[in-house]
Structures are given as structure tokens and as C-alpha cells.
Amino acid sequence: MENFAIATLLFMIMLPGKSPYAAVGGASPAENIRNGNFAYESNDKSKIPPGKWGFIWSHMSYNTRTAFVDTFRKDGQFFAPDKRMNAEQWLDVFRAYRRGIDHMLERDPMAMDIFPTRLKKRECKRCHNMFIPDPNRYSPFCPDCERKDVWKSYPCSNPRCNNTITLYNRNRARYLNKRLPEYCNACWQSTPCRSCGYMIAKWMYDEQDGLCRRCYRHQHGKRKKAAPIKSTHQTHMAAQPVRQSARLSNMHAPSATKATIQPKSVNSSPRNRISKNESNNTNIVLVFVILILIFIMLAPIYFAVSWYLSLRS
Numbered sequence: 539m540e541n542f543a544i545a546t547l548l549f550m551i552m553l554p555g556k557s558p559y560a561a562v563g564g565a566s567p568a569e570n571i572r573n574g575n576f577a578y579e580s581n582d583k584s585k586i587p588p589g590k591w592g593f594i595w596s597h598m599s600y601n602t603r604t605a606f607v608d609t610f611r612k613d614g615q616f617f618a619p620d621k622r623m624n625a626e627q628w629l630d631v632f633r634a635y636r637r638g639i640d641h642m643l644e645r646d647p648m649a650m651d652i653f654p655t656r657l658k659k660r661e662c663k664r665c666h667n668m669f670i671p672d673p674n675r676y677s678p679f680c681p682d683c684e685r686k687d688v689w690k691s692y693p694c695s696n697p698r699c700n701n702t703i704t705l706y707n708r709n710r711a712r713y714l715n716k717r718l719p720e721y722c723n724a725c726w727q728s729t730p731c732r733s734c735g736y737m738i739a740k741w742m743y744d745e746q747d748g749l750c751r752r753c754y755r756h757q758h759g760k761r762k763k764a765a766p767i768k769s770t771h772q773t774h775m776a777a778q779p780v781r782q783s784a785r786l787s788n789m790h791a792p793s794a795t796k797a798t799i800q801p802k803s804v805n806s807s808p809r810n811r812i813s814k815n816e817s818n819n820t821n822i823v824l825v826f827v828i829l830i831l832i833f834i835m836l837a838p839i840y841f842a843v844s845w846y847l848s849l850r851s
Contacts, residue, residue, distance in 0.1 A: 541622035574612025695720040
């Protein structure tokens, strides 16, 4: 418990006054602690919470973010109470953070601001210039290089996501004669179900009220009950009003156009025809067996009579 308190205190120092398990997706902090629902990601390619807290988080060093994620995320390396980082391990993390301050300031002058007003700058993978990334989606290229290489751009299918899916010319061969991705990379991040804690994709979390498929079916009663089977008497009684109304309509109809209602033949259905053929086959076999038995019974009498007549002659 002491190590968890140390990690929480350090997080609230780095993000002034912000709890690591503040309300995410409508859940309470206590529920987020039980489920390990930590809203931040250590990877730069992942989506971060909007606003000033996401800006502060992006300017932290990668090793510091990874330590927080492994501590507060359910599937993290240090999430279990007996594996949490102690004070000495956290000191090593922040000593490394202090040694890298000069390098961070060279890449982005806003790296040491308490409340930065934008995301941390990134290096373009093509022209190697520093640029301010878009907070709604990840791109390895600066806007100038991206415009030259964009193949397709369309919104994510998640109604709660405002990201844009961008495919580049290098992706043409990959998606040739295949379906294009419907959800952005951020919507494929693993998020625990708020009921059972099972890890599901974020788009499923958003579209199914924070529940996995099994919990969603259980709570919303998706499984339909089988319809009760009506008895023959109930079916006959239900059909009587229809037959009476049809009979009355035929009585009042003109003689030239009077419709004749012919009852449906019982033997017209395929099932009845099959059962009738089977009964006919059974009768033929039965007759054949009876004839054989009669022959067996009469054969000794025939041979005896023939033998007697041969003796007299």
C-alpha cells in the first residue's frame, strides 16, 4: 500500500493535482482502481486525454511514462501489489529524467513548462524537421510531407472518436482488393470492461456502454426466448374466426364471382406424402411376409399328399 501511495503522489506532482484514476469513460475513481483503468499511454502513437493533462503527459520522458503505465494499468508489469516499484526504483527513474532535461529542451523549448499549451514536438521521419503533432491522430510525418504522400483520408467509424484514418501511397499494395480499416489505431487500444475487467478494444468499449460482448448480452437480454409451441386445439380455435369470416364473405359475394374455399388437403404437404409412401411400403412387406408363412405351412401338406398319391399309383 505504501508503494502505491508513493506512485500516486509522484503522478499528482507531475500532473499537478490530477489523480491517476480520475473519472474515465463515466466510471468512478474507485471502480477505475479495481479495474486498473488508466487513461494514459506510454507510446507516442497512442491517443492521450485532451486538454492540459494530455499536454503535460506528452512532455514527460518515455521511461517516466512507461513506469506510470506499468504501475497503474491492469496488465502492467508493476500493477500487482507485491510487484509495485519502491521509493528507490522511483528515484532511479527521476534521476534519469533529470539527466535528460537538456536534451529535451533542445528538441522542444516547452519541455519544462508546468502547464504546456500544446503537445510535445516530434521529428518528421522524412525531412527530420520538428513539428507540432495533431492531438487527434498520430502521424510520423510533418504536415508538409504528409500532403505529398496521402492516398486516402476518412473519419473513424467509432461515433465517439473524432480521429481521421489516413492511408498513404505506400499502403496501396497492402489494401489491394481488401477492406479498408474502419477504426483508427487509438480505437484498437485495450480497455478493461467496466463490469468484469476483460480487456476489449476501445471502439467496443465506446459502442457497448463500456461492456464486453458477453456482459452486454447479459445486461441487455440479447438472447431471445423460444416462442411457446401451440397445441393442436389452440391452433384450431385460433383458426375458427378466420374460417367464419371467409364463409360469411363468400355468402354475400355475387354468384358469378363467388370464391370457393377449398380446404387444404391433409396429404398435400411433403411430410404427409412421405409418411403415406412409408405406410404403403410397410403394407407390401407385411403381405409378402404373410405369403411366405403360408407357403411354409402348406409345403409339408403338399409333399405328404404327393407322396401318398405316388404310393397308390
